[in-house]
Amino acid sequence: MSSTDWPLWEVFVRSRRGLSHTHAGSLHAPDAEMALRNARDLYTRRAEGVSIWVVPSTAVTASSPDEKDPFFESAADKPYRHPTFYEIPEGVRHL
Amino acid sequence: MTAVLDAAGGASAPAEVFEAAVAADERIEPRDWMPDAYRATLVRQMAQHAHSEIIGMQPEANWITRAPSLRRKAILMAKVQDEAGHGLYLYSAAETLGTSREELLDKLHAGRQRYSSIFNYPTLTWADVGAIGWLVDGAAITNQVPLCRCSYGPYARAMVRICKEESFHQRQGYELLLALSRGTEAQHAMAQDAVDRWWWPSLMMFGPPDSESSHSDQSMAWKIKRHSNDELRQRFVDICVPQAESLGLTLPDPDLRWNEQRGHYDFGPIDWDEFREVLRGNGPCNEERISQRRRAHEEGAWVREAAAAYAAKHREADA
Numbered sequence: 001m002s003s004t005d006w007p008l009w010e011v012f013v014r015s016r017r018g019l020s021h022t023h024a025g026s027l028h029a030p031d032a033e034m035a036l037r038n039a040r041d042l043y044t045r046r047a048e049g050v051s052i053w054v055v056p057s058t059a060v061t062a063s064s065p066d067e068k069d070p071f072f073e074s075a076a077d078k079p080y081r082h083p084t085f086y087e088i089p090e091g092v093r094h095l
Numbered sequence: 096m097t098a099v100l101d102a103a104g105g106a107s108a109p110a111e112v113f114e115a116a117v118a119a120d121e122r123i124e125p126r127d128w129m130p131d132a133y134r135a136t137l138v139r140q141m142a143q144h145a146h147s148e149i150i151g152m153q154p155e156a157n158w159i160t161r162a163p164s165l166r167r168k169a170i171l172m173a174k175v176q177d178e179a180g181h182g183l184y185l186y187s188a189a190e191t192l193g194t195s196r197e198e199l200l201d202k203l204h205a206g207r208q209r210y211s212s213i214f215n216y217p218t219l220t221w222a223d224v225g226a227i228g229w230l231v232d233g234a235a236i237t238n239q240v241p242l243c244r245c246s247y248g249p250y251a252r253a254m255v256r257i258c259k260e261e262s263f264h265q266r267q268g269y270e271l272l273l274a275l276s277r278g279t280e281a282q283h284a285m286a287q288d289a290v291d292r293w294w295w296p297s298l299m300m301f302g303p304p305d306s307e308s309s310h311s312d313q314s315m316a317w318k319i320k321r322h323s324n325d326e327l328r329q330r331f332v333d334i335c336v337p338q339a340e341s342l343g344l345t346l347p348d349p350d351l352r353w354n355e356q357r358g359h360y361d362f363g364p365i366d367w368d369e370f371r372e373v374l375r376g377n378g379p380c381n382e383e384r385i386s387q388r389r390r391a392h393e394e395g396a397w398v399r400e401a402a403a404a405y406a407a408k409h410r411e412a413d414a
Contacts, residue, residue, distance in 0.1 A: 005403055008190070025253075026187045028196060030406035042180055045173075046260075062126075 008057040009035040011042075013049040021053050029054075117318055122248035125191040133317055136310065137247050138192050139208070140319065145185035146203045146210035150384050152178045154218040155227060163221060170267050171224060177264065181257045188249040204389050212370065213296050215378030222275055222282075222289035228268015230290070230297040230335070236261050237331045238301065241321035250319075269338070276343045283343075290339070291347040298362075299370045301328040332360050 006028040012021035024043040029035035035054040043049065063071050079085045088095055109128035116123060123129055152175050159175065162168035186196050202208040213231055218224065239261065242254040275286035302308055302324040314320035322330075332351075339346050350363035372378065 006399075025184060025256075026190075027183065030402040031409060034402060034406070041176075042183055045176070045180065 006030050009039070009054045010057050010060060011035075011039040012053040012055070013039075013043055014051040015048055016050055021051065024048075026057060117246050120244075120246075120318070122251060123246050124248045132313070133319075134192050136314060136317070136319060137250065138189055138194050140314075141185055141189040141192075141250055142194075142199050142202070142208050143210060145182045145189060145199065146208060147214065148178050148182035148185060150203075150210040150214045150388060151231075153384055153387055154214055154216070154380075155224055157218050158221060158224050161221070162224075167271070174228070174264050174267065177260050181260070184253040184256055185250075188253040191249045200392065204385070204392065206376070206385065209374070210384075211300060212373040212378060213300050214384060215373050215381045216292070216296055217379050219292075220285050220289060222272065222285040223293070225268045225271035225275065225286065226289035226293040228264050228266075229272055229338070230268075230293045231300070232261055232264040232268060233335065234297045234300040234331050236265060237327050237334070241327075244318075244321060246318040269342070272342055272344070286342075287344050290342075290344050294347050295365065295369075298328055298332070298365055299367075301325070301331065303367065303370070304365075329359055332362050336360050 007030075008026055009029055009032075010026050011024045013024045014021045024039075027035065027038050027042055029038050032054055036052055039052050039054055040049075044052070075081075110130065113123065113127070113129055113133075116127070123133075155171060155178075156175050159168060159171050162171050186199060189199060190196060199208065203210070213234075218227070236258060239254055239258050243251055243258055245251045245254065272286050272290070275282040277283075305311060305323045305325045308324050311320060311323060315323070335346065336351065336353075348363045350361060352361055353359075354361045373381070376382075
């Protein structure tokens, strides 16, 4: 058996308490436990994290690759969802 | 992919989307359409880069057991471990282009993909560890900082992480040389000898002169490369001269002098015959580096097999 049989894992690291886990990169490992250990050695050598998630890459479902996809288009024509859309008279405070 | 759906007429549409993204300094991501040659160029460059990181562990690891103090030993182990990490970031990034780790390692072991020619020089004394940190990692940083803005997203992200870590590598090397340079006469001479041997190979790390560089133009157009080989080499020389003065060491080039008009240091001709010989496999350590890499891979096979067997056993137990 060779390392090609080792699945790919996506690694998410929480850099400190209060922040969410963010994607750090990926690695190969035979199982989840080894993936965690490898992730610690690979992505937190300088105390970059307090918590790690590893997820099999095959478990990730992605939207289609183009970020200009129609999938996201419906949000593009709704500027009224942003606070800056609204005009407020000069001098009105705490709004 | 929108372009494919929208443009009923144009087969060139995805290419236009790609060109526009590169022109707008946007990043290309793994599942985007990209020209085959762009993909091939990236795989070649990232593989060479990843291989350089892991082959680069050898010349320095050579001194771990003989480091002169526990402090220096801990630093050197951390550095060599970083190089392994850098190799892994880059292999991961290369895999996003559809190649596999196994395939890349096979090509390295078969001599079908290269690594930086600098690692085919031997580390003869402890001072070489310092010279590698200062000059070799310094040249690597000069090359790599612009790669943080490379058009291919995963490569650029790997480079950001690598550049942050390389900074420690360079500073530890400089500090090591400074300690030797200010030490006994023999220590000073050892530091000078190391710098004398590593200076020219470090300048070769930027690759052949612009007039002969085969991949440069296209890579610049694709924004994989941001500066020419000669431009980066000049930048490195300009940085190193004052640093050498602060070290109390000289650089082995009688032609090295400040050019007021150019606002740069002039330097002597580089021995490109030597560079080509080392690339061709005739450097002092080519044979040793690649056979040690192969041996490490083969001797580690049982560990990989054991880990896989353990994982398989637990999968069965869980099922």
